[in-house]
Amino acid sequence: MKIYSEITPLNSDDIFVILDHRNAKFDYPVHMHPEYELNLVLNSAGNRIVGDSVAKYGEADLVLIGPNTYHCWEKDDDSKEDTHVVTIQFEQNFINNDLLAKNSLKHIKHLLEHSVRGIEFFGKTRAMASERIQKLPGLSGFESAIEFLTILNLLASSKEQKNLTSVGFSSKPEHSISTRINEVYYHVLENYNDVDLNLSSVARKVNMSDSAFSHFFKKRTNKSFTQFVIDLRIGQASKLLLETSDSIGQICYSCGFNNVSNFNRLFKKNRGSTPRNYRNQFQDHSITSEQVPEIKEEYLRVV
The missing domain is CATH 1.10.10.60 (Homeodomain-like)
Structure with a gap:
C-alpha cells in the first residue's frame, strides 16, 4: 500500500492549527505526519482507515490520531454533498509540555499516549466535543487556546472512547500506571x-x-x-x-x-x-500515482 507523508501547515509559533473544510472532497490518500490530529467529520458516510483498522463511519465521526499513524477517510459516492470536516493538528512535542505532568492535566497526557493507536469517540462525548470544535475556528488568541484545552479535557475525561488499531500495530507499548x-x-x-x-x-x-x-x-x-x-x-x-x-x-x-x-x-x-x-x-483503498497531482503536492511525499 502506498503511504504518503503530509507536511502540515503547523509552525513552531502555533499551539495548534485548525482546518475548516466545507463540502470536503476527501481527496487525500492514505497518509501520516508527526503531528497529533483530531478529526471531526460531519454529514458523511464511508470508510475510515486508521493504521490496520478499516471501518465504516456514518453521519458523524470523531477520531484522535497519534504521531505517524497513517489514516484516510473515504466518502461513499451517495454520501451527502454538504460534508463538513474540521481538523485540528498540534505538534508531537505537545505531550512533553511540563504542564501535562501536573496532576490536574495528567489525564490529557495519558490520552495522547494512547492516541498512537487512534481513538474514536462516540455518544454524548462526540456530540459535546463536536459543538465545541465547530466553534473553534471563530475564536482566536487566548480564548482559542483555552477552548482547545477544554476539548482535550473533555475527551480525556470520557469513557466513551475506543482504540482503533490493534495493540501490536504500534511500535510503542501501551501505557499503564503499573x-x-x-x-x-x-x-x-x-x-x-x-x-x-x-x-x-x-x-x-x-x-x-x-x-x-x-x-x-x-x-x-x-x-x-x-x-x-x-x-x-x-x-x-x-x-x-x-x-x-x-x-x-x-x-x-x-x-x-x-x-x-x-x-x-x-x-x-x-x-x-x-x-x-x-x-x-x-x-483496494490505495490511491494510484495518477491521482496524486490532484492533491497539493507541496504537502505530500511518498514514504
Whole structure:
C-alpha cells in the first residue's frame, strides 16, 4: 500500500492549527505526519482507515490520531454533498509540555499516549466535543487556546472512547500506571518474534508464579497473556502486510508464529480474513500515482 507523508501547515509559533473544510472532497490518500490530529467529520458516510483498522463511519465521526499513524477517510459516492470536516493538528512535542505532568492535566497526557493507536469517540462525548470544535475556528488568541484545552479535557475525561488499531500495530507499548505491566509490555514488544516467548518465561522475569502472573495480567488488562501476545503478533503482521512486499511465510516467521497454517488460522480468527485477503483489501483503498497531482503536492511525499 502506498503511504504518503503530509507536511502540515503547523509552525513552531502555533499551539495548534485548525482546518475548516466545507463540502470536503476527501481527496487525500492514505497518509501520516508527526503531528497529533483530531478529526471531526460531519454529514458523511464511508470508510475510515486508521493504521490496520478499516471501518465504516456514518453521519458523524470523531477520531484522535497519534504521531505517524497513517489514516484516510473515504466518502461513499451517495454520501451527502454538504460534508463538513474540521481538523485540528498540534505538534508531537505537545505531550512533553511540563504542564501535562501536573496532576490536574495528567489525564490529557495519558490520552495522547494512547492516541498512537487512534481513538474514536462516540455518544454524548462526540456530540459535546463536536459543538465545541465547530466553534473553534471563530475564536482566536487566548480564548482559542483555552477552548482547545477544554476539548482535550473533555475527551480525556470520557469513557466513551475506543482504540482503533490493534495493540501490536504500534511500535510503542501501551501505557499503564503499573510499572510491572509496563515492564511486561516492553519485554513482549522486544521479543514478540521469539517462538519460545511464553507465560512462564515472562512470569519469571517479573518474579511471580505462573498462576499469580496469569491472574494479575488478566485483571490489569482484561485479557489473557496468551491473547495479548497473539494480538501483538497479529498487529505486527498486519503492519508488515501493509508496508512491505514480504511473503506471507516471511511475515509469519518474523512475527513469532511457528508455522504458516497456524498463522493463517489465528489471523483469520482475529481479522476476519486471511493475511492475503487482508493485504488485498487495503490495496483496494490505495490511491494510484495518477491521482496524486490532484492533491497539493507541496504537502505530500511518498514514504
